[in-house]
Amino acid sequence: MLEKPNTKDVILDAAETVVARDGSGRLTIDAVAAESQVSKGGVLYHYPNKLALLEAMVARMIDSVLNQIIAAREAAEAAGEPVLPRVVEALLDRMEARDNVSQALLAASAEQPGLLETATAPIAVEFQRIADSANDPVLAQIILLSLDGLKLSQLLGLRHVRDTEIKPILDRLVAMSREMHA
Missing domain, CATH: 1.10.10 (Arc Repressor Mutant, subunit A)
Incomplete structure (x- = not known):
């Protein structure tokens, strides 16, 4: 049933x-x-009210991202593999999906500046945990921040990088995450 x-x-x-x-x-x-x-x-x-609805939407989106990151981390740990490459690949899968909801919630956060601040704190904690587990925590942070920057550019419709350059950049970020543990 x-x-x-x-x-x-x-x-x-x-x-x-x-x-x-x-x-x-x-x-x-x-x-x-x-x-x-x-x-x-x-x-x-x-x-x-609309703000309560927006807050619930943001919380749901953040929970989804966080669950995907945690699942990738736990799968890597269970397999005895480095965490960063798995997390990078999970985040790339998420980036490839057309995400109108994230784009709209980002726009809504312009109306409500505090909307994303509290909600994203658990992701920051998880990113720090992942970076701290890497051989080179600074390089791990650079890789994670690069992914964040690319996603934000995508959401905002910025064209700092030509479309033909995106795949090689993403491929290199994945390679860097793997090379750290080779």
Whole structure:
């Protein structure tokens, strides 16, 4: 028997759909209610205002990223392999996926400057843990920061690097992460 998704997840799925399709500026309680087919009162019961909804969306996105990083770290540790290459590959997989929700939440954070600060703290802790486990913690941080910079450039639509140069850069970052442990 299929389990019915909980209402909070239905609302967050709908909010992500609205943001991905229409942009963060069009995220309203009414739009989410219409998309989720949950009454406006039902949406407001779980998320009393747009900020609460945005905070829940950011928390969900950060949890997803963090879970992917932790899964890659734990898989590497269980296999007795270096952690950094596995984490880099997991982050690259995530970068390759078109991510309109991250882009819209980044835009929303311009309206609410503190939106991302607290939420991203667990990722910073995990990145530090990964860097500290590497043979060269500074180089590990450089690799992780490079990935962050490339992802942010992608989200903001910046074209500091030609599209033809992205793959060789990413390939080199992966190679560097492996070379550190050779």
